Each structure stands twice: as C-alpha cells, then as structure tokens.
Amino acid sequence: MDALTQPIRGEDTLDQADLVAMAQALARSPDYRVLRRLVARRTYVPISGQEVRTGILLDTETTGLDHAKDEIIELGMVKFDYAADGRIVGIRDTFSAFNEPSGPISAEVTALTGITGEMVAGHRFDDTAITAFLDDAVIVIAHNSGFDRKFVERYWHVFEQKAWGCSATEIDWRSHGFAGAQLGYLLNGAGFFHQAHRAVDDCHALLEVLNFVLPTTGAPALALLLETARRPTLRIWAEQTAFELKDSLKRRGYRWNDGSDGRPKSWFIDVDETALDDEIAFLRTQIYMQDVEPTVQRLTAFTRFSARI
Numbered sequence: 001m002d003a004l005t006q007p008i009r010g011e012d013t014l015d016q017a018d019l020v021a022m023a024q025a026l027a028r029s030p031d032y033r034v035l036r037r038l039v040a041r042r043t044y045v046p047i048s049g050q051e052v053r054t055g056i057l058l059d060t061e062t063t064g065l066d067h068a069k070d071e072i073i074e075l076g077m078v079k080f081d082y083a084a085d086g087r088i089v090g091i092r093d094t095f096s097a098f099n100e101p102s103g104p105i106s107a108e109v110t111a112l113t114g115i116t117g118e119m120v121a122g123h124r125f126d127d128t129a130i131t132a133f134l135d136d137a138v139i140v141i142a143h144n145s146g147f148d149r150k151f152v153e154r155y156w157h158v159f160e161q162k163a164w165g166c167s168a169t170e171i172d173w174r175s176h177g178f179a180g181a182q183l184g185y186l187l188n189g190a191g192f193f194h195q196a197h198r199a200v201d202d203c204h205a206l207l208e209v210l211n212f213v214l215p216t217t218g219a220p221a222l223a224l225l226l227e228t229a230r231r232p233t234l235r236i237w238a239e240q241t242a243f244e245l246k247d248s249l250k251r252r253g254y255r256w257n258d259g260s261d262g263r264p265k266s267w268f269i270d271v272d273e274t275a276l277d278d279e280i281a282f283l284r285t286q287i288y289m290q291d292v293e294p295t296v297q298r299l300t301a302f303t304r305f306s307a308r309i
Contacts, residue, residue: 035192041204044091054081054138055080055139056139057207058140058203059077060072061115064109068154073120074097074115087223088222094200096198098115099120131156131158134158134162137162139162141166141210143183145304163300164301165228171225177216183205187208187209230301232299233298234299237295254267254269264295
C-alpha cells in the first residue's frame with residue numbers, strides 16, 4: 001500500500017514525514033501537480049575563493065504609477081550570489097523598509113498592497129543603509145524594471161550606476177511553457193505558492209523563479225535573463241508619423257510616448273541590433289514612403305528601463 005492509497009488519518013496525527021511522503025507520491029503521478037509553500041532561504045556565508053557574482057532582487061510599493069510625483073512607501077531587496085552558469089548559490093542579505101509618504105495612502109493603494117497609513121507612520125528610508133546594501137552588486141533585477149527603476153533612481157542615484165535586468169520582459173516565459181509572466185503564475189510553474197505580504201516576500205519568490213531550470217534550455221532562468229540583459233538593444237523613434245498609421249505601428253510593436261517626460265512625442269520600438277535593417281525598411285516602405293533616417297538610441301543594461309533614456 002503506497003501513500004496514495006493509505007487511509008487518511010486525522011490532520012492532527014500527520015507529521016512532516018507523512019506530508020513529505022504524500023507529496024512525493026503525488027508528484028510521481030502524471031495526474032497531479034504538487035505546489036509547496038515557499039519558505040525563504042536562510043542567508044549563507046560565502047566560501048573563500050568561490051567564484052560568484054552578487055545580484056539584487058528589488059521590489060517597490062508606491063502611492064501611484066507616476067514615477068515623477070508619486071512616492072515609494074515600501075522597498076524590499078534580496079542580495080544573492082550566483083555562479084557563472086546562472087545557478088543561484090545563496091542569499092547574502094535582505095532589506096525591507098517602509099516609508100511614510102507626504103500625503104495619505106489612498107484606499108485603492110491599500111487594497112492593492114495591503115499597506116495602510118498606520119503601517120508606515122513615522123518610518124523613513126535609511127539612505128546610507130540602502131547605498132551600502134547595493135555596494136557589491138553587479139546587477140539589479142526587478143519583475144517590472146520599467147516601473148521600479150524609474151522610481152528608485154529618483155530617490156537614490158546609486159541605482160543609475162548599476163546594470164539592470166527585467167525578469168518580466170527579458171524572458172519570453174510563454175515560449176518556455178509558462179501561462180504568462182505574472183509572478184504568481186511563474187512561481188506556481190516552479191512548484192511553489194506564497195502569500196505575499198511585503199515587498200521582500202515577492203523578492204524571495206522571484207529568487208526561486210529565477211533558479212528554476214527551464215526544460216527548454218536545461219539551465220536556470222537566471223542564465224537566460226543575464227544573457228538577454230547583456231545584449232545591447234536599439235530604440236527606434238518613429239517621429240512625425242501620420243495619425244492614421246497608428247494601428248500599423250501598434251501591430252508592429254511600437255509604443256507611444258506622450259512627450260511629457262522630456263523624450264520625443266513619438267512612437268518607438270526596442271529591437272535587437274540584428275533587426276535594425278528590417279525595422280528601418282518597414283518605416284521607409286510602410287510608414288514614411290520615402291528614405292528616412294529615424295533617431296536610433298543604443299541601450300545597454302546600464303541605461304535600459306531608466307527614465308533618463
């Protein structure tokens with residue numbers, strides 16, 4: 001009689017060994033998937049002489065979506081070491097802090113984040129501690145770097161000096177068998193679930209997602225993210241295009257910038273260097289109907305996702 005066919009005893013009589021055996025039995029069956037509650041890893045002590053690099057996983061909670069005026073009310077970070085093959089070696093340290101904003105937290109933000117005015121009252125970020133926490137990191141990774149980087153660079157210029165990666169956009173998760181790029185979906189796909197209450201909880205969840213070995217590559221997801229982040233991309237601005245061509249540009253993957261941030265009021269797209277000629281050809285033949293030389297910016301991990309570009 002195996003664990004699947006054993007009579008179920010009262011919950012109060014089940015010990016950890018019983019639960020582990022049941023989970024293992026279910027996992028062996030193709031008819032079941034087992035999700036385990038995520039337990040944050042303990043910090044480790046690096047081995048002298050071990051060749052590792054240090055990264056930061058980061059998450060923010062804010063009073064709104066506008067990085068120019070809204071405020072960060074919570075910052076969570078996990079510092080971790082990783083090997084050359086993308087394997088996560090261990091957690092070095094964690095950082096979690098609240099910050100009281102200048103105005104009240106809206107009901108909508110509280111509903112979304114669970115953070116109330118009472119929770120942040122009297123709290124202030126320790127800028128010195130945050131700068132020191134980042135000191136030896138070679139890359140910062142967030143699950144929406146296009147959002148988080150803009151906010152933290154406004155608060156702390158040290159973030160401008162770091163390379164950045166985005167775990168939501170710099171891995172094509174669907175092509176690797178995941179239902180989508182939301183963190184909860186990815187964590188479930190990696191075999192875990194968590195009940196997030198703090199920004200740092202999502203950082204711990206992201207750590208396990210990036211440590212998951214992709215069946216399509218045989219390597220941790222972090223390895224693919226690092227490979228993508230290292231490649232330069234090109235931002236092409238399709239300025240002064242006819243309004244009636246907006247649908248063609250959107251279908252092609254162009255995004256609109258309204259010009260309020262100091263960048264051009266224009267459609268733009270980010271492409272790999274190998275795709276530049278094809279994109280220029282598209283603009284010349286389908287949009288402008290003439291030879292043009294659109295503005296092209298070269299982006300790297302040090303500038304990508306920043307409000308400065």
